[in-house]
Amino acid sequence: MMIFVNNGAGGYKFLEHATWNGLYIGDLVFPCFIWIMGFCIPIAITSQLSRGVSRLIICKNIIKRSCFLFLLGICLNTLGTDSQLENIRIFGVLQRFGVAYLVVGIIYAFLSKKKTKIYEHGLLAQINDCTSLLPQWIFIMSILILHCIITFCLTVPGCPKGYIGPGGLHENGKYFNCTGGFAGYIDRIVLGVNHTYQRPIIDTIYKSGPFDPEGILGCLTTIFQTFLGVQAGKILRVYKTWKGRVIRWIMFAAIYSCIGCILHFGNYIPVNKNLWSMSFVFISTAIALTLLTLCYLLVDVVEMWNGGPFRIPGMNALVMYMGHQICYQIFPFHWKFGTMNSHMWQTIAALWNVGLWTIIAYALHRKRIYISL
Template identity: 25%
Template sequence: MITKLSSGRILSIDAFRGITILVMIFVNSVAGVDGIPSWMQHAHANEDRMTFVDVVFPAFLFIVGMSIPFAINSRLTKGDSFWQLQKHILWRTLGLLVLGVFMVNTDGLNANATGTSKAVWALLFYGSVILVWNVYTFQQRWISWVLKGIGAVILIVLALIYRGGEDGTHYLSPQWWGILGLIGWAYVYACMIYQFFKGVPGAIFLMIAACIGFYILCQQPFMENGAFSWLTTQAGNAAHTSIVLCGMLLTLFYFDEDLGLTGSRLVSRVVGFFALLVVAGSLLRPAYKLSKINATPSWCLYCSAICVAVFSLLYFLIDVKHLSRWTSFFKPAGSNPLLTYILPDIVYFGMIALSLNLPAVLGQGLPGIIWCACFAVAMLFLVKGLNKLHIRLQL
């Protein structure tokens, strides 16, 4: 083990993940509703503000950071060698990048040039994702490998036949990495940092500052041209990595037994961390205004502070006061996040393939908002049912 962490699943982390996924489904759905208030929409890139919608993606990043120490320690405890661990990290990163690229390119698919409709192509893609990344329970392992192989072949074929753009000449390519791809880059960088510095909290804190500093450096005029201009392409990844590292540091504060933070010492450390994030974000905001689209330092730091506060509240309720019965509703999504993430898209493209349309009233104003909330809850129940059918995805 790199650090000595508390054993067993942490209910507060699972609850945080499940709540974040529920809110994510809601905000993704409500984005297509007309006449919703501005506080339920993403802020534009040129605005110096953010809404709760702009905190959902960084909450995912933060939770990834909280989970990394547990995941790495678990694999080392099970006997993974150094290179086996790196193979697992790289394979997981590759999976996130591949999924991100496919999802980004779906909207731009040219049906005539591809030879199939967008809905059919997307459903085949999501079906292959389930085949490749499902956790199978067959006693005959060859059945699992056959199913994974079929899924991989379908993915390759879909990538080869894909044509996008109005003229149908664009191939499948990383126009941008998509949400999952951005998580993948931040994940691999954070894993490298955690291992290199052996989970030392002080070093992790300095690397948060280094990531923010790297972003600021990339915004300087002299970086736009010349030999180092390629570094600017990593500015956003560095900013996202800083959020992942903030989640990682909070995990060490709460669950690293070697640190031994309890009682007032734990409270003072967490409150101090929260205050530093807020103050640093405020100091940087005049120069780097709040912007999720541009992944500015102020946005990263404020969102991390919000996540620190939200998780601390959940930890107090669930792990200290043991008020945990209500978390069972979020457990299926928290333990099967990838399936929960793609499930709304499967439903959406399934409806298109079947030529099903919602009543127009559900696409506007308050009725639309209520529908999106009900849809998000329904997705959690659907995932619960799929879990019982042993459909559980794991990268």
């Protein structure tokens, strides 16, 4: 889906990204990746802790992987450019993965016990998955509160307090230089305008100028979403029966969706991928949890499906992502026929690209080649 969307999604608007507020199918890909990364953290780190691996060694590996992700992201940002140091975009997709993994991974590694205490009776027995993460929850909630204070309580010069609109020509240009509120302001101050994304979607509509949808402030709510993945992963470890796991996942999905809908439809905090708003986090996490539950039931419980053809490309996700970015304008991955002004031809071209990378993934799998950090 990621490759399909990045190749134009057949020109279908509902499969692409929302301009500002709102949620299209293409907006769900990135948060699902973020969330599932968090889901894997308790599985991997708890296993290392139980084997007696030092917390310092675990954190060292986390820092190393995060730095590599950040560096690879910066490298991808220079594709199609002359790599002028004064203008290189600093943040991006892999960079956000790196930041979120760094913070959540270290928090989990330092605050988790080698053996989780399981309560057998009483109220605590019903929330073992939450109580085992209580220190981490306190830390993460403080990050979320910090995000709210920065977003809605601090003032951006020349802009109303708490403004989270697209700026530019929006509302007749009333808040022209206020794009993204404090999220845009902190990127301009800390990173500099030249080091942010120069061609955001909102610029084509509102003439808002440079704005980074993967900027600094959104990292805080991305960290929160990663931790929601940790919570779901903890359920997998704490509850041993498939019914116990499914009930908890569905319950959390319902809670997240209710919170997200209240925030969005109550017009408190609209769903917005560009700002990685709290409502966006809750709604996309609820969808990710629901999809995981369905896959778990089909693959592990009733055994009606083995995950193909998605499982194999997922085993080389970094290769798939970087490869399709690097080869974006190279034949045979990318081609045009005529004006390409019909959905049919655009869809064929996008599916062709997806198909080629799927074949590559299967070829790598057959040779037992897996590239990861």
